[in-house]
Amino acid sequence: MPNVTFLPSGKQVRGRIGQSLISLARSARVVIPQRCGGHASCQMCKVIVEAGSVSEPSALERRKMMEADLRAGTRLACQTKLTGLDCTIRIPENKLRSVVAAALARQKEEAEEW
Numbered sequence: 001m002p003n004v005t006f007l008p009s010g011k012q013v014r015g016r017i018g019q020s021l022i023s024l025a026r027s028a029r030v031v032i033p034q035r036c037g038g039h040a041s042c043q044m045c046k047v048i049v050e051a052g053s054v055s056e057p058s059a060l061e062r063r064k065m066m067e068a069d070l071r072a073g074t075r076l077a078c079q080t081k082l083t084g085l086d087c088t089i090r091i092p093e094n095k096l097r098s099v100v101a102a103a104l105a106r107q108k109e110e111a112e113e114w
């Protein structure tokens with residue numbers, strides 16, 4: 001059973017060979033955004049394989065993703081399956097969340113200046 005580490009939380013869980021990353025994340029209560037129910041159409045479930053080994057990109061994933069992104073380790077969590085080897089998966093920070101956090105930080109700084 002492969003060990004999977006999800007970043008940035010660092011949560012480690014054991015998965016089953018052939019299990020999709022999004023299924024494992026869901027059962028481990030690790031949030032990976034998604035909207036299409038795992039049909040490779042929303043592309044919200046992009047993750048980065050930072051270390052270890054996962055399944056090769058499927059034909060569907062190759063059609064949906066840019067080759068450069070795949071080469072850089074970006075994968076669709078709904079299409080990527082566990083092999084028998086451990087891996088480390090980074091869930092990119094939600095862009096909207098980071099924009100809101102930056103706006104709140106600016107607001108706080110401005111309030112402190114008064």
Ligand code: FES
Nearest residue numbers: 034040043045078
């Ligand atoms: S869940 Fe929509 S592309 Fe993966």
